[in-house]
Amino acid sequence: MVIRLLLCVSVCLAFAAIPRLGLSDDSALELFKQRITPILRAPNASSCTECHLSGVDLKDYIGETQEQTFASLRSAGMIDVNNPDDSKLLRFIHRTPDKPTPVGEKVRQQEYEAFRAWIHAAVKDPKLAAAKTDSDQLGPTVPLEVIRHARQDRVLQSFVENIWSEMGRCVSCHSPELNRNKIGRNGSTEEDVDAISWVVPRDPAATLQKLVDTGNIDTDDPDASQVLTKPAGLEEHGGGPKFAVGSRTDKNFRVFLKDYAAIVNDKYNDPTQLPKPSKEFAVLTGQHLRIVDLPERFHEKLLRADIYRHTDAGWSESRWGTAENPIAGKKQMWQSMVMATAARGSDRAAQLKPDVPLPGGRYLVKIYIDREDKTKQDRDYELGESDFYGQVEFHGEWKVGYQPPKIVHAPAHD
Numbered sequence: 001m002v003i004r005l006l007l008c009v010s011v012c013l014a015f016a017a018i019p020r021l022g023l024s025d026d027s028a029l030e031l032f033k034q035r036i037t038p039i040l041r042a043p044n045a046s047s048c049t050e051c052h053l054s055g056v057d058l059k060d061y062i063g064e065t066q067e068q069t070f071a072s073l074r075s076a077g078m079i080d081v082n083n084p085d086d087s088k089l090l091r092f093i094h095r096t097p098d099k100p101t102p103v104g105e106k107v108r109q110q111e112y113e114a115f116r117a118w119i120h121a122a123v124k125d126p127k128l129a130a131a132k133t134d135s136d137q138l139g140p141t142v143p144l145e146v147i148r149h150a151r152q153d154r155v156l157q158s159f160v161e162n163i164w165s166e167m168g169r170c171v172s173c174h175s176p177e178l179n180r181n182k183i184g185r186n187g188s189t190e191e192d193v194d195a196i197s198w199v200v201p202r203d204p205a206a207t208l209q210k211l212v213d214t215g216n217i218d219t220d221d222p223d224a225s226q227v228l229t230k231p232a233g234l235e236e237h238g239g240g241p242k243f244a245v246g247s248r249t250d251k252n253f254r255v256f257l258k259d260y261a262a263i264v265n266d267k268y269n270d271p272t273q274l275p276k277p278s279k280e281f282a283v284l285t286g287q288h289l290r291i292v293d294l295p296e297r298f299h300e301k302l303l304r305a306d307i308y309r310h311t312d313a314g315w316s317e318s319r320w321g322t323a324e325n326p327i328a329g330k331k332q333m334w335q336s337m338v339m340a341t342a343a344r345g346s347d348r349a350a351q352l353k354p355d356v357p358l359p360g361g362r363y364l365v366k367i368y369i370d371r372e373d374k375t376k377q378d379r380d381y382e383l384g385e386s387d388f389y390g391q392v393e394f395h396g397e398w399k400v401g402y403q404p405p406k407i408v409h410a411p412a413h414d
Helices: 002-016 028-041 066-075 088-094 102-120 144-149 152-164 162-167 190-196 204-213 248-264 347-351
Strands: 281-291 302-311 321-326 332-345 361-371 388-394 406-409
Touching: 028 066, 028 102, 066 102, 088 102, 152 162, 152 204, 152 248, 162 204, 162 248, 162 281, 248 321, 281 302, 281 321, 281 361, 302 332, 332 347, 388 406
Parallel strands: 281 406
Antiparallel strands: 281 332, 302 321, 302 361, 321 332, 361 388
16 A cells, blocks of 8 residues: 555656646647656556556556557547547546545546546547557457456455455454453563554455555465465464364455455456356354264364255255354364355345344254365365265254354264
8 A cells, every 4th residue: 555655646746747738728749748648658557546456557548659549549439529528538537436545536637637638639630530540459458357357346345255254253363443452461562463453443445455565465375375374274373273274264265365366466368267256145144053062083173064944945945054163072062153145146145244143943054074184185175965964953043142152962973
């Protein structure tokens, strides 16, 4: 973020050095040289990056000459010769993100004024009206699907689904609202605690930016990102492991981190390279499920509980919830937060909201245990029928919170 602000400041200073030229007093060529060419030559990205993480830059719409630029933009429908102020390119530049920065807003306005002045002059120039170009059409070089995938709002949506939704595991140590009690413990200073406060309460966009700025996301090697390796127990973590390698949470973190790295490094050139959206939508409910009477020999084995609800037609075809965690074998128990689930795009998925619990009622829990540590050998492995351990029913009210959880007994097993 600091680097981005510095770059925006530099472009502001560059624009400030350019004289303000009127719409009628200057030729199109003078305007192009003095106000458009500096945008093309600028070392930093344009205001497009406020809405697009990659794939789009205002430089993409500027050619080496004004003839090439005008002819290409006109051919692509980006310039309206009859109503210049309604030119699509101006509408693109003027689009504003939900939370614009003051510096970004200034850059955007300067870009808009520069192109507006040039377009007004260009449409009146007979030479430009006759201009043609044999070069490729100006604009982004990647397909529209890739551009849409890299939009900041879509990246944020993926972050919310895959990482922000799991912040309940992290906030006690990494949220400034909750970690003040750590000041003074084990010699930790206020500065030490502030340094690990990368969660911005109630603001996933700011949290994502802070994770990037603090180096917790490694865009060169996503699997080495500390936001993943520390809670997964792959390196020293003061809070201890928060989820198991190969678990649903581990998979979700890795899905986002790999996609984010591919986007910022411009790795996507074709829609077929884009990750497929998951078939299921899930949110944390705030409810906990505990399974007791599990064999001690399953200590630290990953257990997944799939939860089905009883309806008028019988048990639901798709699961209503799921939860994964390693088994605490010495206590012969397992416990985990529960995520409500529904098929993506379904009516029920549209109704799922974070921290809204599954309703009380009758449920069936199908239990899967990774007895052979397949998920540790292959983090993408999904527990299946060969890992099925048994099932158990429960019914009644289901309160939110770690205590008391909903407690069920593991089915009798050889």
